[in-house]
Amino acid sequence: MASIWERKKSDGSTSYTVRWRNPGTRKQEGITLATSAEAQTLKRLLDANNQSFEIAQHAMVANQTKAPTLAAVIQEHIDLLVRPSVGTVHTYQTMLKLHIADVIGHIPVDKLDYRHLTYWMKAMQTKGRSAKTIKNNHGLIFSAMETAVRLGYRKDNPCRGVRLPSGEKAEDEARFLTHAEFGMILEGMGERYKAFTEFLVMTGTRFGEATAVTVADVDLMSKPATMRINKAWKRGTDSEYYIGATKTGAGKRTVSLNPHLVEVLIPLVAGRPGSELLFTTPKGERIVHKLCWHHYWVPAVEAAQVRGLKKAPRIHDLRHTHASWLIQDGVSLFTVSRRLGHASTRTTEQVYGHLMPQALQDAADAVERSAVVWRV
Structure with missing residues (x-):
């Protein structure tokens, strides 16, 4: 942290010396300024930019521009969003306030450059922010810089070409269950949530989508039986939950139901008003992920691990498991993508492409044909 030292001069005036430790040489440096305001500004900029005087000085000079600040442009970008959800606006406002405004938000938008963004990322890492949060x-x-270009505040987007920290972690990878492994988990699941657990693995729906399905969304009489996914639970500005749109436009979809799942759902649909949630807690309320995880999922997984399960899957891995079963059974990537509600098959391929048995075999056969050449 930089510090400010005040000194009374012989003429009665006060000088302000800002001191900091150079991040490159690790030596203490200082500069004397005439006013407290200048000293406070320099201290704030040094603390926000890893004690780099070069960056801080550049920002102080740049502050003379008439262009709006980065924080102001981001706020304008948020205000210009077309039909954003309440949760999205709240999330963006929180990101601006917690992670951007106090670090580089003061920089004029036309002066923002690669160095500012790099120091911002390093500051985020120093605070322990995850790669996902930084991304x-x-x-x-x-996105705000794209808006700045459209509004004529600057000619280019300085974020292009900036390398982000890697967020790849072994524990973040999708976990796929075999039929036997899922059976072990289901066996230990509380009776109240067995049908819900089977529903997740047999439809591949997201937790927020599955818990928002109503009785009217299910048609068990059609051939095949179907379910309409057209909404999901969202978090509002005060952390309250409400029914909103699906994650993407492609998320609105019709999912076919297999005969076994139809049998499971018949008791849950029969005689109930169409407006009621298909799956609820014993009190008839929304199923909360955190509580479901803690009181039902974790005990079921631990019981399965006692019986030999070697994996530690998350609830969301039931969605991955559903996709893996379809792919291993020869279902096309396009069909899997539409069933999962992905915006494009590229997303599906990135996550599940390595599971396609025929693709793997085709690749192995191609390499073998190439190998014949050098063995001859």
């Missing part, structure tokens, strides 16, 4: 916040800045 999400960078995405907001990127």
Whole structure:
């Protein structure tokens, strides 16, 4: 942290010396300024930019411009969003306030450059922010800079070409269950949530989508039986939950139901008003992920691990498991993508492409044909 030292001069005036430790040489440096305001500004900029005097000085000079600040442009970008959800606006406002405004938000938008963005990312890492958090916040800045270009505040987007920290972690990878492994988990699941657990693995729906399905969304009489996914639970500005749109436009879809799942759902549909949620807690309320995880999912997984399960799957891995079963059974990537509600098959391929047995075999056969050449 930089510090400010005040000194009374012989003429009665006060000088202000800002001191900091150079991040490159690790030596203490200082500069004397005439006013407290200048000293406070320099201290704030040094603390926000990893004690880099070069960056801080550049920002102080740049502040003379008449262009709006980065924070102001991001706010304008948020205000210009077309039909954003309440949760999206709240999330963006929180990101701006917590991670951007106090670090580089003061920089004029036409002066923002690669160095500012790099120091911002390093500051985020120093605070222990995850790669995903940095990526999400960078995405907001990127989009705001696109808006800045459209509005004529600057000619280019400085976020283009900026390398983000890797967010790849072994524990973040999708976990796929075999039929036997899922059976072990289902066996230990509480009776109240067995049908819900089977529903997740047999439809591949997201938790927020599955818990928003109503009785009217299910048609068990059609051939095949179907279910309409057209909404999901969202978090509002005060952390309250409400029914909103699906994650993407492609998320609105019709999912076919297999005969076994139809049998499971008949008791849940029979005689109930169409407006009621298909799956609820014993009190008839929305199923909360955190509570379901803690009181039902974790005990079921632990019981399965006692019986030999070697994996530690999450609830969301039932969605991955559903996709893996379809792919291993020869279902096309296009069909899987539409069933999962992905915006494009590229997303599906990135996550599940390695599971396609024929693709793997085709690749192995191609390499073998190439190998014949050098063995001859």
